[in-house]
Amino acid sequence: MTTVTRTKISNSGISGTPSVIIDKGGKIIALSAEFKKLVPAATAQSIFFELFEEEKLLTLQRIFIDVRKYETISKDTINFETESGIANYDVVISPLRSDNNIYFIVNFYTAGQNISTSETQKFWIASSELEKISDDKKIHSIINKIKLTYPFTFIEKAKIQKEINELEDYFWIKDTFSKYLLVNDKYAESLGFKTSQIENKNEEEFLPKYLTNLYKTIDAYIFGSSNSVIVDSIATPIVGGTARDLSIVQFPLCDLDNNVVALIGFSKKNESAQTETKGIPNSLIFTELPFAIALADKDFKFRGVSKELIELMSLNPKLDLFGQGLSKVFEKKFLQILEEYNKDENITGPHTFNYVFVERNNLHAVVLLQKIFDENERFIGTQISLNKKSDYDSETEAKAKMYDAIIQHSSEAMFIYDIENLKFLEVNDVALNLYGYKRIDFLNMDLTDLYAPEDIQTIIESGESKSGKGIYSGPWRHKKSDGSSVLVELNRSSIDFNNKKAHLNIVRNVSEQSELKRKIQVLETAYENTSDAIISTDKDGFITDINDQVTKKLGYSKKDLETRPFITLLSDDDRAKVNKNIFHSGLLKPLTIDVGFKKTTGSIQSAAIISTPIKNYNGEIESFCLIVKLIEEPVAVKDLAHSQGDNILQIDPPFLSNIFHEILTPINVILGFTQELGESIPAPNEEQKEAIDIIRENQKLLLQIMDNAVEYSTLEQKVIKFRPEEFKFVDILEELKENIRKTAEDKKVVMDYGKISTSIMMETDKTKFLSLLSLFVKFAIQITKENAVYLSASVYESDYCAVRIKDNRNGITPYLLKAFNELFSADENMSRKNYGFSRFSVKLAKKEIDLLSVRKETIMKEGEANEFALIVPLKFVAGDNEKMEVESVTPVKKPESINASKQFSKLNVEQKNAEIIPVKDSMALELGLLSCLYLEDQVDSQMLFKVQFKDLKSIEFAPSFENALPLLKTKKFDFIVMDINLQGEYNGLDALRIIRKMPGFRSVPIIASTAYVQPGARDNFIAAGFSDFVSKPLLREKLLEVLRNLFQG
Incomplete structure (x- = not known):
């Protein structure tokens, strides 16, 4: 025979439990006989908290404050001296709402009252x-x-x-x-x-x-x-x-x-x-409550009824309803509403509605239903509160019906929200369609749910904006159910809705208008600032408008050209062509025509005209936009840059090196903070994005120039340490690939390998050779118009290594070959003018060619140029004019050829292009498992943090360290975020030192935060004992990065 053990919960709380009901000021409204025995000094109308000494008082006040603030059940343990000794009691405080008032029921359960009993069942089923x-x-x-x-x-x-x-x-x-x-x-x-x-x-x-x-x-x-x-x-x-x-x-x-x-x-x-009803107190305690209230268990039986409810429902005052079915008092239709409310698992909060009790002399009442749950969050019953409606209430109800009729029949999107807690009270179908929510889901949300985290501040701004009659504020960015955004304008009115101060919002979707305005602004900017001459005509070719470039480039003023036929500006030979192909063609697509264009001087200049037809609402052509691109003739210009370039670097080399080293550090600081400013913009517009990209590109260019300039100026001093060492050519390929990786990614050019001999041994300065080789490949990548470059190497003329490059499998393109020849010519200004290279980069490459005794050569194949090559001596040979300090090195043992052959057997002409495979972030942070305490004295910052991190397991807020102490003593947190400037006598640094000494918080991550960021702030805060630092505002991605580092290393 096999048995199974089950745990049952005793029914304490139904009878024999000390219970008391208090108002929000702590005054006792009703108390049970059991509580009177436990606290003899307790009487009706006395102050509950004056009955306890300080230690118990602090505990009771703390959990009472939690219940008042969050309207949820809260509990803790206190002890009493009894005749049999010290007894521990679990104190559970629950909210008890009635109409516009709120009361609190306090139950005292003996600690360990829930006794486990065993029930034996037979498994064999006969x-x-x-x-x-x-x-x-x-x-x-x-x-x-x-x-x-x-x-x-x-x-x-x-x-x-x-x-x-x-x-x-x-x-x-x-x-x-x-x-x-x-x-x-x-x-x-x-x-x-x-x-x-x-x-x-x-x-x-x-x-x-x-x-x-x-x-x-x-x-x-x-x-x-x-x-x-x-x-x-x-x-x-x-x-x-x-x-x-x-x-x-x-x-x-x-x-x-x-x-x-x-x-x-x-x-x-x-x-x-079916029988458990722990958490519902005995019926006697409700008898004297000053409002109409009843408690029902989930079997629809009375567990408590106040005299006020019996009187309101015109019942016999001596009637005992405890344990009786609700049908003894309430009619069938009302019980159906109650049953639907109890069954709906999506609703856990209160439900208020108007009801007419027909069987009770047409009693008009406001009904409030509130589900009751035990400490294990199991549903155990319902609180039913009734409030008789006055004439004022009827008037209010009439207004509510009027508002309802206006909202539901309006063609505009509308919603109403509570001013106090921002929760939605009503919404119409138009708004539901706009935002993409179901009605029940929308009414369970509040106003902050319509805003993305970075837009939370706009709630305050929109709340402060004053909307007059018919005047809309905005636009504001609202979030739809699918995560996308919609731009809206709001017209807000203050109203009373169901006895609550509320705002009625009329919502106008302006996304399309906003996008249209943006496009118009872009077009206007392009029209006014383009370097092209733009002429607008009507459908017959008569000029209606021109931009400033027409005057600058062609010499015609706007007055000269208004109402003038466009073809009069063309050469005689081109007039018929333009009439036929543009104005009389009926084509609805853009067209480009080459013509001769007349200037005010009478001369004819070649030009390309791009014609675009503009259509009306019927799709018919109503005008033309003509862009005139003049074809400039080459003009001989004296090369002043060349004449000045020879003297640009005649400064003393040691001085040049020192000056570059001096300015390199502040430039890096400026670039770093510029990048930080760009990244701190949460949602940059198109102009800001373009500016940030330009800054980043110029940052890379400036750093490259500075690095090359410093290195070049060092070499120019001609006190050069040269360290020849023996190595295999294939041994430097991985480092070479890493050096050019960023350039290749930016230009979207792949570096591939041709034939590379694995037996090539070299003896030269490995560092300088690798630097030269990296510059050589980078030049090719930046110059080529192809999508790949191919690097090969082989022994050349027995004493040299030929490092060859091409940008096509069949050979080097003429463009790249010409560029290399110009790049290494005497005229360094050509490289900057034609290819955008810094003169310092080219000068450095030339200097290293001289140092390493390298020569340049075009490799021919079947009479045609096939590759461009650097011919490098296999054994180091110093340049004749250079003063070097040559360091001796220990000879490197030659590796076995079989290993090298195996290692680089894949380097051949048939190698495929490498693919860059993105690495997925496997370090996903599970926020749902983390609890947080945030010490912050600004309410709007708390709101932003709460919205940003709503997926945390729990968040507690405290404006000061004094307020945080009770939370730290009673709860455990996975991490703490602390503002440095707090309310009270303690700042963040003081609080940090105290928390670190508290049990259980020695190793808990504590993250500092402040709006007053100074250079080195993070290091300073970490040195002070914080785990890390995040600057305000605390946006999600910034803090997530810190949390990943703290929890995942």
Whole structure:
């Protein structure tokens, strides 16, 4: 015989529990006899908190403040001296809302009051024992029929299917391989399928892995023992999560030899769930409450009723309703509303509505329903509060109906939100369509949900803006349900809605208008600032407008050209061509024509005209936009740059080196902070993005120039340390590839390898040779118009190594060959003018060519240029004119050729282009597992942080260290974010030192934050003991990066 142990919760709290009800000021409204015994000094109208000494008082005040602030259940433990010694009590404070007032019920449970008891059940299911597991007669009948008819015929199966579909519980039969043989509609619906889709398929296809693993264990036990199993409070696949009140029963269907041939499973409600009502106090405590209130358990029975409710409902004052059904007082329609509210798992907050109790002399009342949950968040009952409506309330209701009619029938998007907490109170279908939400989802949101984290500040701005009659403010950026944005203008009015101060917002979608304005601005900017001459004409070719470039380039003023035919500006030979192909063609596409254009001097200049037809709303041509691109003739210009270039570097080389070193550090600082400023813009516009990109590109260029200039000036001093060493050419290829990687990525050019001999041994200064080789390849990448360059190397004339490059598999293109010849010519200004290289980069390359005794050569093949090469001596030869300090080096042992051959056997002409594969971020941070304490004295900063990190497990806020202390003493946090400037006597640095000494917080990450950022701030804060530092505003990505570093290393 096998047994199973279940835990039951005792029904303390129904009777015998010390309980008291207080108002928000702490005055006792009602108290139970048990509380009077526990605290003899307690009386009605006395102040609850004056009954306790300081230690208990601090605990009670703290949890009371939490309940008042968040309107949720809060609890802690205190002790009392009793006749039998010190007794610990769990104090649970719950909010009790009535109309516009709020009260609080305080229950004192003896610590450890929930006693675990064991209940033994037999697993073997015989007919006699089935009665003990389920009292459902339908289940008994169905199981008996299954025993008689299994295995089923088609007709018998259909009969059984019909009966199990009528059950309110889940029911299924599966074979010994966990394949479903029969399921009812209730069970199939909970899985999201139809019965026909589930039958004859394995349960693994429908259940989550944790459930299938559980059922495998249970099934194996049943097959081996022929016993039954009951699983309490099992997590089921029902939409909505865990079915806390269900037990799953599985027992075997055996043949005559007692072999298990199938498993029968069904669900049933837990007995404990049906009877447990912990958290609902006894009825006597509610009797004297000064408002109409009743508490009902989930079986629709009264657990407490105030005298005010009995009087309001015109009932006999002596009537005892405790334990009676709600139908004794409330009519059927009202109970249907209550049942729907209780069943809706999406609603956990209060529900307020107007109701007329027809059976109670047409009593008009405002009804407030509030679900009650125990400390395990299980639903145990409902609070029902009634407030009789006055004439003023009727007037307010009439206004509400008027508002409702206006909102629902308006063609404009509208919503109403509560001024106090920003929660939405009403919305019309037009707004729901605009934002993409369902009505129930929208009404569970607040105004902040319409704003992206970076736009939270605009809530304050929009709240401060004053909208007059018919005047819209904005535009504001709102967030839709799919994450996309919509630009809206708002017209806001202050109203009273359902006894709440509210704002009625009329929403106008201006996304299309805004985009149209943006495009118009772009076009206007281009029109006014382009270097091209632009002429507008009507559909017949008469000029209507010109831009300033027409006057600058052609000499015509706007007055000269207005209403003048465009063709009069062309040469005689081109007039007919333009009329035919543009004005009289009827073509709706842009067209380019080469013409001769007349200037005011009468001379003809070649030009290209780009004609674009402009269409009206019917798609017909109503005008033309003509862009005139003059073809400039080459003019001989004296090369002043060349004449000045020879003297540009005649400064003393040591002085040049020192000056570059002096200015390199401040330039790096300026560039770094410029980049920081660019990255701190959360949503840059197009102009800002362009400016940031220009800064970044020039930053790279400036750093490259400075590095090359410093290195060149050092070499120019001619006190050069030269360190020849022996190495294999293939040994430097990986470092070469890394040196040119960024240039290759920016230019989108791949560096590939041709034939490279693995046996090439060189003896030269490896560092300077690698520098020269990197410049050589970078020049090729930046010059070529192809998408790849190919590097080859081989022994040349027995004593040299030829490092060759080309940009086509078949050979070097004429463009690259010409560029290399110009690049290494005597005229360095050509490289800057034609190819954009810094003169310092070219000078450095030339200097290194001289130092390494390298010569340049074009490699020919079949009489044509095939590659451009640097011919490098295999053994170091110093330049004749250079003064060098040659360092001796220890000879490097020559590696075995077989290893080198194996290592670089893949370097050949057939090698494929390398692909850059993005690395996925495998270090995803699970915010849902982290809790945070944020010490911040600014409410708007708290709001921004809360919206930015709503997916954290929990967030607690404190404006000062004094307010944070109770939280630090009672709760554990995974990390703390602390503003340096706080309210109270302690700043962030003081608080840091104290927290580090508190138990459990020695190693908890504490992140400093401030708006007053100074250079070195992060290092200073870390040196002071903080884990890291983030500057304000605390945007999501900035803090996420710090958290990844702290938690993931």
